Amino acid sequence: MATIYDVARRAEVSPATVSRVANGHANVDPALAERVRDAMRELHYRPNAVARNLRRSRTTLWAVIISDIGNPFFTSLVRGVEDVAQRAGYSVVLCNSDEDPTKEGQYVDAALAEQMAGVIISPAGMANHLNRLVDARVPVVAIDRQQSGAHVDTVLVDNEQGAYLATTHLIESGYQRIACVSGPPGVFTATRRLRGYRRALEEHGRPYEEELVRHGDFREEGGYRAMASLLGPRPRPDALFAANNLMTVGAVECLVDSRIAVPDEMGVVGFDDVPWAHLVRPSLTTVAQPTYELGCEAAGLLTKRIADPERPPTTVTLETKLQIRDSSLRTRQA
Amino acid sequence: MATIYDVARRAEVSPATVSRVANGHANVDPALAERVRDAMRELHYRPNAVARNLRRSRTTLWAVIISDIGNPFFTSLVRGVEDVAQRAGYSVVLCNSDEDPTKEGQYVDAALAEQMAGVIISPAGMANHLNRLVDARVPVVAIDRQQSGAHVDTVLVDNEQGAYLATTHLIESGYQRIACVSGPPGVFTATRRLRGYRRALEEHGRPYEEELVRHGDFREEGGYRAMASLLGPRPRPDALFAANNLMTVGAVECLVDSRIAVPDEMGVVGFDDVPWAHLVRPSLTTVAQPTYELGCEAAGLLTKRIADPERPPTTVTLETKLQIRDSSLRTRQA
DNA sequence: CTGAAAGCGCTAACAG
């Protein structure tokens, strides 16, 4: 690989001049600049980013640490981040923590070691990786999940309100025993959505019953298992609020396997859309989140944070929207 | 951020010794090593990977450049890569080229500039980015798509055979006019799958008709549009082979909107599964690919290539499997 | 406007 010295020699200038041309810094005599560019082309010169980063002690990379690459929620969000990042001159590297605090820790280590210019992270569990980034003065934005005790920019949706809307919709559609499959205990979004579910019940004079609540893993399998376990005890629930998209899918699978008719015997509303919610039969009623916008917003906050490390942390909360489809609309009494 | 010198000073040893302890190299007196470890802990020392990479002139990062992060095919594949990479001591950074040769080029540039230890790439279009990597002596594995003229390790599925199976299945199910939505012209997988479709027709004494073939973009919208355009001319096709998963979904959407009954009026088989193919009504018959295994295989080849840059390039081809569900099984004559 | 030179933080010969 040609270095800056090779180019300098060939163009008969100093490495400093090559550097100036390569970076468009300062004014360089057009004749020299031309010679340099020729030399660069002839040698297929490509600046070594590692050396540059070391010298500048910063990089132009963002790490985006998400907790499930298989979830369309996160992939859509990443698209939003990417689009904004690109415009701001950053490249995005994606890290998939798989909801595993250990993996998350490794990626945080890597981001630190690689001197990433910034990190966008959806923190899994209660581990304190966020603060390690903050302590190291790495610009960081938390996304989708808030962490108590961490003083960082955060982008959220109004989880409680979304869950409240979903549950209220089920109540108003005439369902009587509304169950809930929540997420992993301690995960922010799970807690908030459960709270919204509970508040909706209570405000409508319905009891909140522990035995109608299960905790899933935010994956399809977890939704399936939780639904199965809800079907055992009698009286059965006649509706379900599932706290994320993949678990909704799992729950519906379980209902199909158990030959329970949706929406007549069981109404279903899920939190977070999937791109194909309308293709499933019955199509799924969901609480749609502005996923792409969440990503854009996070990227925007990160650029601001990088520009001004001292600015006070802000939290942006975006609204959800209830997308009513067929899975929550009874056609006849079961 | 503490440097290796800070640690050395505090532990009263040389930086070299700290480096040895940090990397587990050579033998270090246990007492010294202990002092060093204490100092590292006290100073929250974290080796600067950028400096290390510069010095070693290599990194421990793999770039995985995929063409659509929204496609479950690629996310599943990435999981396979990640799992193997982690075991081999590499970290994976994901780059989403969005089927756009320009973006792909930028990521290849970045991989080169950042001195990535290796690259796994599903090349979009005919651009010659693969060879730039090869010329720069960066270990590289092509995945999902073969590029003529590129002398690199490659992991594929038997696209032609899969398409042949799918089309034959439609013929044997009694469909008469079988259309095909292929992928972008020039994309390897599209070409091969189209060839399999054609071969199946011809071997069963059916004519191959240009007007039954469309080219989509491998996305949902493309599948929708292609299906719509197939519905215009009469006589209409009565079956469809769609050359990838998302286009299958789009095509089915179009059929739903057009109130054309699947599978009775239109049989549908797609290439590549989606995790929720069985949830759609009717459930989708697909050619399932071993996506996770593709990723594992690619990662395996990459480690071998890194270990021995001179070994002759190999191509691994994995088999597909026809997953028969409801969308291709006529219950009555239309 | 251009060049010389120092140094980012780390590792790997090489000496001791």
Next chain:
DNA sequence: CTGTTAGCGCTTTCAG
């Protein structure tokens, strides 16, 4: 077994 030292390739003062 440990320390000294010379860079990895680049950018950025500082002189000229």
